Amino acid sequence: MATEQRRAGLIRVLALIRKESLQMRRDPSSIAIGVLLPVMLVLLFGYGLSLDVKNVPVAVVLEAPSPEATELAAGFSLSPYFRSQTLIAMPQALALMNSREIDAIVRVRPDFARQLALGNAEVEVLLHGSDANYARLVQAYAEGAIGQWRARRQAEGQSTLVGPVTIASRLWFNEANNSRYFLVPGLIVLVMTLIGTFLTALVMAREWERGTLEALFVTPVRVAEIMIGKTVPYFLLGLTGLILCLLSAKYLFDVPFRGSVTVLLLISMVYLLVSLGLGLLISAAVKNQFVASQLAVLTTFLPAMMLSGFLFDIRSMPTFLKMLTQLLPARYYVDLLQTLFLAGNVWAVIIPDTLVLLAMAAFFLWRASAMIWKRLE
Amino acid sequence: MTEQDRSDSRLNHNADFLVTAYDIRKTFKQGKQLITALDGISLQIVPGTLSALVGPDGAGKTTLLRLLAGLLNLDGGSLQVLGIDVAVDPQAVQSRIGYMPQRFGLYDDLTVQENLDLYADLHGLAQAIRLSRYTQLLEMTHLAEFTHRLAGRLSGGMKQKLGLACTLLSSPALLLLDEPTVGVDPLSRRELWQIIHHLVQQEKLTVLISTAYLDEAEHCQLAIVLSQGKILSQGPPEVLRSSATGKVFLLQPAIGQLARNLQARLLNHPSVADALPEGGWVRTVFHQPPADTQNPCPQQLGDTQLNSLAIPANFEDGFMLLLQKTRPPATQTPEQNLQLSKTFKHSAGEVVIEVRDLLCRFGAFTAVDHVSFEVKRGEIFGLLGPNGAGKTTTFRMLCGLLAATSGSLTVLGQDLRFAGAAARQRIGYVAQKFALYGQLSATENLEFFASAYGLHGQQRRERLAWAIQQFELADMMQQPSEQLPGGYRQRLAMAAALMHEPEVLFLDEPTSGADPLARRDFWRRITGLAEQGVTIVVTTHFMEEAEYCDRAVIQDAGRLLAQGTPAEIRAYGKRSDGGRPSMEDAFIQIVETARAHGH
Numbered sequence: 014m015a016t017e018q019r020r021a022g023l024i025r026v027l028a029l030i031r032k033e034s035l036q037m038r039r040d041p042s043s044i045a046i047g048v049l050l051p052v053m054l055v056l057l058f059g060y061g062l063s064l065d066v067k068n069v070p071v072a073v074v075l076e077a078p079s080p081e082a083t084e085l086a087a088g089f090s091l092s093p094y095f096r097s098q099t100l101i102a103m104p105q106a107l108a109l110m111n112s113r114e115i116d117a118i119v120r121v122r123p124d125f126a127r128q129l130a131l132g133n134a135e136v137e138v139l140l141h142g143s144d145a146n147y148a149r150l151v152q153a154y155a156e157g158a159i160g161q162w163r164a165r166r167q168a169e170g171q172s173t174l175v176g177p178v179t180i181a182s183r184l185w186f187n188e189a190n191n192s193r194y195f196l197v198p199g200l201i202v203l204v205m206t207l208i209g210t211f212l213t214a215l216v217m218a219r220e221w222e223r224g225t226l227e228a229l230f231v232t233p234v235r236v237a238e239i240m241i242g243k244t245v246p247y248f249l250l251g252l253t254g255l256i257l258c259l260l261s262a263k264y265l266f267d268v269p270f271r272g273s274v275t276v277l278l279l280i281s282m283v284y285l286l287v288s289l290g291l292g293l294l295i296s297a298a299v300k301n302q303f304v305a306s307q308l309a310v311l312t313t314f315l316p317a318m319m320l321s322g323f324l325f326d327i328r329s330m331p332t333f334l335k336m337l338t339q340l341l342p343a344r345y346y347v348d349l350l351q352t353l354f355l356a357g358n359v360w361a362v363i364i365p366d367t368l369v370l371l372a373m374a375a376f377f378l379w380r381a382s383a384m385i386w387k388r389l390e
Numbered sequence: 391m392t393e394q395d396r397s398d399s400r401l402n403h404n405a406d407f408l409v410t411a412y413d414i415r416k417t418f419k420q421g422k423q424l425i426t427a428l429d430g431i432s433l434q435i436v437p438g439t440l441s442a443l444v445g446p447d448g449a450g451k452t453t454l455l456r457l458l459a460g461l462l463n464l465d466g467g468s469l470q471v472l473g474i475d476v477a478v479d480p481q482a483v484q485s486r487i488g489y490m491p492q493r494f495g496l497y498d499d500l501t502v503q504e505n506l507d508l509y510a511d512l513h514g515l516a517q518a519i520r521l522s523r524y525t526q527l528l529e530m531t532h533l534a535e536f537t538h539r540l541a542g543r544l545s546g547g548m549k550q551k552l553g554l555a556c557t558l559l560s561s562p563a564l565l566l567l568d569e570p571t572v573g574v575d576p577l578s579r580r581e582l583w584q585i586i587h588h589l590v591q592q593e594k595l596t597v598l599i600s601t602a603y604l605d606e607a608e609h610c611q612l613a614i615v616l617s618q619g620k621i622l623s624q625g626p627p628e629v630l631r632s633s634a635t636g637k638v639f640l641l642q643p644a645i646g647q648l649a650r651n652l653q654a655r656l657l658n659h660p661s662v663a664d665a666l667p668e669g670g671w672v673r674t675v676f677h678q679p680p681a682d683t684q685n686p687c688p689q690q691l692g693d694t695q696l697n698s699l700a701i702p703a704n705f706e707d708g709f710m711l712l713l714q715k716t717r718p719p720a721t722q723t724p725e726q727n728l729q730l731s732k733t734f735k736h737s738a739g740e741v742v743i744e745v746r747d748l749l750c751r752f753g754a755f756t757a758v759d760h761v762s763f764e765v766k767r768g769e770i771f772g773l774l775g776p777n778g779a780g781k782t783t784t785f786r787m788l789c790g791l792l793a794a795t796s797g798s799l800t801v802l803g804q805d806l807r808f809a810g811a812a813a814r815q816r817i818g819y820v821a822q823k824f825a826l827y828g829q830l831s832a833t834e835n836l837e838f839f840a841s842a843y844g845l846h847g848q849q850r851r852e853r854l855a856w857a858i859q860q861f862e863l864a865d866m867m868q869q870p871s872e873q874l875p876g877g878y879r880q881r882l883a884m885a886a887a888l889m890h891e892p893e894v895l896f897l898d899e900p901t902s903g904a905d906p907l908a909r910r911d912f913w914r915r916i917t918g919l920a921e922q923g924v925t926i927v928v929t930t931h932f933m934e935e936a937e938y939c940d941r942a943v944i945q946d947a948g949r950l951l952a953q954g955t956p957a958e959i960r961a962y963g964k965r966s967d968g969g970r971p972s973m974e975d976a977f978i979q980i981v982e983t984a985r986a987h988g989h
Contacts, residue, residue: 021514024511024514025511025512025514027511028507028508028511028512029508029512031507031508032497032500032504032508035499035500035504036497036499036500039499039540040499220495223493223495223498224491224492224493224495225495225496225497226495227461227491227495228489228490228491228495228496228553228556228557229495229512230459230461230484231459231460231461231484231487231488231489232484232485232509232512232513233481233484233485233512233513233514234512235481387460387461387480387481387484388461388462388463389456389461389462390418390462390463
């Protein structure tokens with residue numbers, strides 16, 4: 014009897030999986046999100062978006078020419094990161110700044126040479142702050158250029174600047190300072206989040222909306238079977254997206270991969286389960302396609318993009334946001350991916366992060382199965 | 391032995407009931423309000439019988455069926471289905487019954503066969519009997535040649551039949567059908583009922599069906615009349631029918647008077663429970679059998695004596711009598727007909743809409759196939775036909791929303807596709823399912839539509855007050871329109887389309903899914919509008935509503951099959967029993983003849 018019941022249950026699950034796969038195959042939007050979107054994102058982010066800053070327009074204002082100041086200016090004009098012009102007065106530079114023809118001003122005051130000789134010279138760097146992230150990068154480059162000049166003078170045994178010029182250390186694990194190396198792993202997070210949460214929330218909400226669940230409920234089918242029937246096809250679609258991203262990372266962008274592929278796949282499966290659980294939870298809570306898709310984007314996709322450390326470094330976030338990211342599954346996955354891609358199998362990172370994701374997956378799937386029950390109210 | 395005797399004898403042999411409900415209650419929370427959907431319902435269903443659940447919109451029919459299917463939690467009372475307490479073990483009930491919700495959950499992107507396979511697997515139908523069951527059901531539903539078609543591409547009637555087939559796969563012990571015939575064309579409706587009768591008679595299935603079509607209750611052994619969450623009457627349909635016996639008459643309008651105008655005046659009379667145009671006459675139900683059966687018409691109505699004919703009552707007559715008794719006086723039909731601030735004068739026979747040889751193709755599919763007709767000012771003009779006949783497509787072309795492939799059409803002398811705002815100002819359009827903004831309240835919707843038609847200031851306030859008064863909208867003005875009951879939404883949509891007092895009003899399936907009371911109210915308003923010179927074009931699949939039209943056309947598969955006055959169209963019909971053919975008989979006859987000729 015028990016085995017017979019199990020068999021009937023298996024037949025029902027298989028029927029639901031087949032139904033879902035057929036729908037997926039016939040619905041261009043799920044194919045678009047599962048296959049086309051990863052490819053598009055990879056191409057877009059890989060070729061179009063680059064966080065490397067080059068040829069920053071900058072004005073070096075030498076208010077009184079001196080050999081030392083000219084030498085400093087040369088540091089900017091020869092750097093590939095800057096496209097500099099040398100001016101002799103601030104008003105002109107400020108005008109350029111206001112019309113956003115330049116993004117930074119390096120001001121060398123008239124008494125620069127004299128102060129330098131006294132050992133307390135300063136160089137003022139003014140940044141266009143409208144794009145804070147960009148400004149911070151430019152700041153770092155400018156400090157780098159000034160630092161190089163200072164280092165050379167120090168090496169030559171001459172007096173140099175005082176004050177807070179810090180020099181960025183070599184960028185670890187991204188020797189080439191190539192942002193693609195961390196963008197592509199980030200893409201995997203986006204794709205998996207979209208397929209896992211967005212698509213699942215959408216298709217489940219569609220069943221509520223179209224009333225197909227109402228008819229399904231009045232059959233021998235159990236809630237757990239409905240959930241498995243929904244999860245399996247999207248789990249596989251997510252893995253397809255993952256493989257597409259991995260292949261393009263390797264063959265299109267030559268992103269180094271230093272960890273183990275098996276570990277990556279296992280971790281991604283755990284993250285997919287987290288996403289799917291969240292998607293099912295959202296659709297069970299709102300039962301409306303439009304609201305479900307909005308919620309999915311707001312609670313998973315946007316945070317995955319903004320707060321997971323994929324685009325913006327978590328370390329530079331305000332404390333409140335930093336704490337918020339602790340709740341974000343994507344944050345742990347980004348951490349894991351960047352570690353696997355750029356550093357290798359660092360178990361000290363992999364084990365705790367994976368445990369957190371496993372706990373989240375269990376929580377969301379449990380909540381979803383508690384919320385989807387065969388009732389219409 | 392009659393149908394009734396059979397069920398009585400079965401009752402004696404088998405005292406067990408498939409459904410036993412005692413004093414069941416159900417309330418829903420809507421915002422902060424508690425809404426009582428079911429208020430102490432008790433009923434019993436005998437195995438092997440066909441029972442109908444009838445009642446106006448919002449009476450609680452769907453809630454009751456969902457409770458039986460274990461899809462809602464009971465708030466009070468006890469409910470046993472197949473001897474199982476639904477509250478305790480809903481899954482045990484769900485595994486053994488068949489349930490077809492109002493919008494049956496077919497997967498539109500699966501084929502007919504795939505939908506069947508899915509439900510066969512879910513019900514655990516053994517492979518050995520699967521093939522024979524498929525064959526039997528496909529044959530019964532006439533879907534055998536469509537097994538590879540996507541369910542989404544089926545017509546409304548075919549979808550319902552497929553839904554029925556899916557629920558029947560497992561040979562359920564009890565079949566619950568929630569308004570399976572709503573929005574289905576007469577031919578498919580007849581087929582569905584043939585299937586249901588076959589199931590009850592041959593397969594001894596027990597069926598509980600909810601319906602908005604009162605004539606359908608007549609085919610059942612038990613009719614349960616539900617209104618506002620309470621059972622008004624429960625028993626064989628004959629009981630309700632006989633309550634109207636001796637009170638039903640056909641009255642012939644005086645020469646030159648339209649049946650619908652006589653109907654409107656009769657409805658206003660306190661002695662009249664119900665009046666409906668029928669075959670150019672007016673079917674009238676009086677509260678009490680009239681003293682003078684030769685001249686039942688009340689004296690106050692006109693000077694001339696009207697020809698009359700006493701006729702046998704039907705279930706609907708009894709139903710209307712019952713409902714009128716329980717209806718609170720506040721919601722009685724308005725005393726006054728709908729009043730516009732102006733009337734549209736017209737010279738006799740002025741053509742307002744002219745359609746010549748209209749053709750519309752979508753790829754290889756011809757939606758509208760060389761259709762021609764004209765509509766005169768002040769007419770009520772009906773476009774009748776089953777789902778997918780091309781009514782809505784014709785409509786969209788008339789309103790300038792869709793380009794015709796070829797042919798010409800003019801509305802008020804212009805093609806609306808190219809006409810400016812001034813011409814559009816002169817028409818009103820009520821789309822199928824009522825294009826209202828669901829999240830906006832009734833007031834906000836009306837204000838929006840008034841502004842969209844350029845009304846503002848004092849004028850807008852006046853029109854708003856007019857709409858609220860004329861359409862009895864006052865009691866639910868602040869609720870989001872998506873939460874409003876169907877009848878109220880329909881009135882709201884009509885009010886929105888009339889804010890700017892158009893000369894021509896287009897209504898696409900305005901009465902679809904509405905209950906008999908709401909439909910009478912609707913036609914009363916339409917009749918009032920026509921009297922004031924508004925030209926009305928309306929599509930419907932309720933064939934008897936053609937009786938309200940001055941002229942109507944019948945469309946099927948894009949082609950125009952017949953046109954004329956209601957009397958002319960009805961003349962196409964014939965009945966095997968020799969009785970007076972109804973509009974529906976005529977429709978079925980016309981469509982079947984046309985299809986037999988190779989279409």
